[in-house]
Amino acid sequence: MGKHILVMNGPNLNLLGIREPGIYGNDTLETLCETVRRAAEERDAAVDFFQSNHEGALIDALHAAMGVYDGVILNAGAYTHYSYAIRDAIAAIRLPVVEVHLSDIHAREAFRHVSVIEPVCTAQISGLGVGSYLKALDLLCGEADV
Numbered sequence: 001m002g003k004h005i006l007v008m009n010g011p012n013l014n015l016l017g018i019r020e021p022g023i024y025g026n027d028t029l030e031t032l033c034e035t036v037r038r039a040a041e042e043r044d045a046a047v048d049f050f051q052s053n054h055e056g057a058l059i060d061a062l063h064a065a066m067g068v069y070d071g072v073i074l075n076a077g078a079y080t081h082y083s084y085a086i087r088d089a090i091a092a093i094r095l096p097v098v099e100v101h102l103s104d105i106h107a108r109e110a111f112r113h114v115s116v117i118e119p120v121c122t123a124q125i126s127g128l129g130v131g132s133y134l135k136a137l138d139l140l141c142g143e144a145d146v
């Protein structure tokens with residue numbers, strides 16, 4: 001049986017395609033999810049998707065992932081940089097969580113260089129566009145090293 005993976009997207013990622021295309025590209029969240037779904041099929045994995053602009057909803061979804069999924073791919077958006085509550089939720093659940101970002105957070109404003117969730121995540125993958133999600137998929141499917 002392949003892996004069952006939850007792909008979570010946080011605040012403002014519902015506006016992909018419209019939002020700062022110079023940074024995030026022209027693809028919509030729907031297109032991104034479709035690309036990830038096809039890549040998962042090729043890896044014999046199943047993926048579900050969750051997007052929310054609300055911190056508490058993201059935390060609830062992390063809690064609910066326990067016992068259901070084998071791992072989580074998380075783009076926490078700006079919460080990455082300051083949400084200790086999301087960090088604590090990741091630490092609490094006994095699941096591998098891979099932190100992903102479309103843009104290279106280390107090449108942008110100073111406040112984006114810090115990820116408060118990185119220490120509790122399995123890996124951080126940043127700057128590869130949708131490729132960040134695909135690399136995370138490989139990691140969780142055991143097909144790539146960090």
Ligand code: DQA
Nearest residue numbers: 012075077078101102103112
């Ligand atoms: C992001 C980077 C964050 O700094 C930003 O707040 C986002 C998107 C990315 O995917 O590049 O919302 O996580």
